[in-house]
Amino acid sequence: MLEAIVFYTLAAFVLGFGVLVITARNTVHSVLFLVANFLCVAVMYVALAAEFLAVIQVLVYAGGIVVLYLFVVMLVNLKAIPEAHMDPRRRSRLGFIVASAILLEVSAILVYAARRADAMPLPAGGGDGTPMTGNTEIVGWLLYTDYLIPFELASMLLLVAMIGAIILARREA
Amino acid sequence: MHLHGTALWTLHPALCTLHYPMIETYVIPLLKILVLLNAVLVAVTYMVLLERKVIAWVQVRLGPMRVGPHGVLQPIADAIKLLLKEDITPARADRFVFTLAPIVSMVPALIAFAVIPFDSEITLFGYRIALFVADVNVGLLYIVAATSISVYGIILAGYASNSKFPLLAGLRASAQLISYEIAITMILVSIVATAGTLSMVGIVKAQLEAGVWYAFIQPVAFVTLFIGGLAETNRAPFDLPEAEQELTGGFHTEYSGMRFALFFLAEYANMIVVSAVATTLFLGGWLRPFPNVEALSFLGFVPGWMWFLLKTFVFLYVFIWIRATLPRYRYDQLMRLGWKVLIPLALANLVVTGIVKVLL
Numbered sequence: 001m002l003e004a005i006v007f008y009t010l011a012a013f014v015l016g017f018g019v020l021v022i023t024a025r026n027t028v029h030s031v032l033f034l035v036a037n038f039l040c041v042a043v044m045y046v047a048l049a050a051e052f053l054a055v056i057q058v059l060v061y062a063g064g065i066v067v068l069y070l071f072v073v074m075l076v077n078l079k080a081i082p083e084a085h086m087d088p089r090r091r092s093r094l095g096f097i098v099a100s101a102i103l104l105e106v107s108a109i110l111v112y113a114a115r116r117a118d119a120m121p122l123p124a125g126g127g128d129g130t131p132m133t134g135n136t137e138i139v140g141w142l143l144y145t146d147y148l149i150p151f152e153l154a155s156m157l158l159l160v161a162m163i164g165a166i167i168l169a170r171r172e173a
Numbered sequence: 174m175h176l177h178g179t180a181l182w183t184l185h186p187a188l189c190t191l192h193y194p195m196i197e198t199y200v201i202p203l204l205k206i207l208v209l210l211n212a213v214l215v216a217v218t219y220m221v222l223l224e225r226k227v228i229a230w231v232q233v234r235l236g237p238m239r240v241g242p243h244g245v246l247q248p249i250a251d252a253i254k255l256l257l258k259e260d261i262t263p264a265r266a267d268r269f270v271f272t273l274a275p276i277v278s279m280v281p282a283l284i285a286f287a288v289i290p291f292d293s294e295i296t297l298f299g300y301r302i303a304l305f306v307a308d309v310n311v312g313l314l315y316i317v318a319a320t321s322i323s324v325y326g327i328i329l330a331g332y333a334s335n336s337k338f339p340l341l342a343g344l345r346a347s348a349q350l351i352s353y354e355i356a357i358t359m360i361l362v363s364i365v366a367t368a369g370t371l372s373m374v375g376i377v378k379a380q381l382e383a384g385v386w387y388a389f390i391q392p393v394a395f396v397t398l399f400i401g402g403l404a405e406t407n408r409a410p411f412d413l414p415e416a417e418q419e420l421t422g423g424f425h426t427e428y429s430g431m432r433f434a435l436f437f438l439a440e441y442a443n444m445i446v447v448s449a450v451a452t453t454l455f456l457g458g459w460l461r462p463f464p465n466v467e468a469l470s471f472l473g474f475v476p477g478w479m480w481f482l483l484k485t486f487v488f489l490y491v492f493i494w495i496r497a498t499l500p501r502y503r504y505d506q507l508m509r510l511g512w513k514v515l516i517p518l519a520l521a522n523l524v525v526t527g528i529v530k531v532l533l
Contacts, residue, residue: 028270028332035325055314063321067328067351071344074332134310136371 006047013040027073031066038062052135197300205306209286213442218248220441224493231497258430263335266427271333275428275435278326281319282442288312289449290374292459292477304459304478305374312373313361316450317354320405323443324350327414327424330436334427343424345504346407346414352511353404353411359519360394360401363526364454367391377458384465388455393522395455397515399491402447404511406440409496413504448488449481456484 017037024030038061045054084091143151222237222244229236237244262271292304309315324347331343365371367387368379380387388395404411415423425436452458459477463469502510 026267028267028329032270032273032329051309051311052314055311055318058318059314059321063318063324064351067321067324067347070325070328070332071347074328074340074344136311 003047007044010040010044010047014044028070031070031073034069035062035066038066050135052139201300201302202306205302205304206287209306210283213283213286213445214438216445217438217441218252220444220489221251221437222248223489224496227490227493228497231494252434255430255434260430260432261427263427266335267333270329272432274326274330274333275432275439276326277329278323278439279435279442281323282439282446285316285319285446286449288315288373289446289453290377290458291481293374293377295476295478308372308374310370310372310375313365313371313376313450313454316373316446317358317361320443320446321351321354323439324354326436326439330428331424334424336427338422339424339426342414342422342426346424349407349411349414349504349507349511350405352508353401353515356511356515356519357398357401357405359516359523360398361454363391363394363519363523366523366526366530373453373458377453377460380457381460381464385463386455386457386460391455391522391526393518394526395451397518397522398451398455399488401515402451403492403495404507406443406447406492408440408444408492410499410502411507412496413501413507416501444489444492445485448485448492451488452481452484 014037017033017040020033021030021037024033038057042054042057042062045051045057225247226236226244237247240246240250262268287306288309290303290305290308294301294303296302327343327350328347329343331339331341331346334340364376364387367390368376370376370379376387383390403409407415415425425433428436457464459481461469461472461475461477461480
């Protein structure tokens with residue numbers, strides 16, 4: 001009962017802040033509503049007993065990525081919303097098509113997940129008897145054994161992105 | 174067990190909880206939070222006086238002496254002055270963000286105290302109270318997350334002032350903060366690897382088991398964390414973003430009165446958080462010096478929380494001492510130090526820690 005109240009309140013906040021992100025007039029306010037959205041999602045993760053994910057959400061997403069968004073927004077410093085050049089009817093038609101495509105995708109995922117209700121059980125023992133007592137240990141263990149290749153690929157991707165950014169921003173001497 | 178009306182509590186005070194199970198779950202944590210918040214706010218206010226006095230003594234003068242005996246009431250005078258100052262908001266500034274920025278600066282510094290353990294357990298009026306508000310099993314990450322939220326306060330302050338100098342200073346300060354955050358997080362990872370747990374209480378208990386403070390096992394990490402902590406809190410010699418001689422006062426140029434006081438207090442609260450974290454991670458938290466040496470067990474008459482406060486105070490004193498002594502870093506020197514010196518050092522420390530953990 002209490003869980004339902006907490007969940008629905010949080011969900012209302014998340015959705016409310018999400019709507020405010022796209023309807024705010026001022027871009028910096030939009031970014032701040034995005035931060036509030038992420039913080040509410042982090043609280044949701046705590047309610048799901050995924051405390052490691054909650055803290056990482058705040059640390060990386062809200063505290064790192066959105067800070068960089070804010071840098072860009074402040075330096076670009078738009079005072080007025082840029083005017084739209086497209087025909088408004090065509091724009092709303094395109095919007096409707098894209099939104100329904102995303103809705104179809106999300107419902108497909110939900111149906112698929114509900115069918116596969118027998119999810120993979122977590123390795124409780126960790127293979128060689130390492131005691132797994134919490135979120136962090138289990139995530140760490142899985143990341144470095146079962147999901148090592150995606151992990152290494154992701155770090156390679158980040159390295160490429162960093163090198164690309166440095167090269168693009170470098171001034172020709 | 175419903176024992177209302179019986180006088181069972183006269184047999185042993187701890188049996189009070191049988192009458193009122195509410196007390197243990199609701200009242201005690203609430204009291205802990207109240208006491209902690211008040212203590213932190215008073216400590217932060219008197220840090221101002223401590224800093225002025227210590228810097229004065231380093232410079233062979235006396236500091237505030239007029240208000241109260243030896244200037245003890247000076248922070249109260251300062252608080253009254255700041256409360257009564259005119260509250261100016263710059264023209265065409267974003268009012269909502271302008272008011273939000275000092276709040277976003279102060280709140281993360283205060284909530285980080287929730288996981289800092291002052292002592293393991295004391296007995297008070299028959300209740301066994303653990304002297305920390307919460308023992309989260311990702312406690313250390315929680316503190317890092319809180320400090321990464323406080324970066325917003327500086328960026329928003331610079332932006333909301335609607336003026337070039339604070340904007341540039343705010344961007345500089347936040348770039349400095351996010352750069353040093355990386356080095357600090359890597360140091361924390363090597364401490365977590367040594368202790369085997371992310372929980373703050375767990376790290377102190379691991380030091381108790383190892384029998385020696387981690388400052389002796391990980392000296393490089395200790396020094397790097399301290400330097401990173403200096404940079405994270407915008408303290409000298411890394412205080413370029415807020416120095417009066419640079420950029421006319423940095424990101425808080427347009428702030429006056431209570432909002433400025435909040436920024437000031439947020440900086441000192443951050444200092445206390447960094448000192449408390451360094452104490453917990455490296456100086457054994459509430460453990461007495463040399464916890465494994467039996468001969469010194471007579472030092473056990475000093476309660477754990479007193480050791481904790483003493484060690485935190487030593488760190489705070491060193492913060493102020495460094496401010497009084499060292500000249501300021503230029504911004505490019507500062508960034509070079511963060512990226513080219515501290516991050517490789519932290520990485521090397523992590524690699525060596527990993528090797529030692531696997532081989533030993």
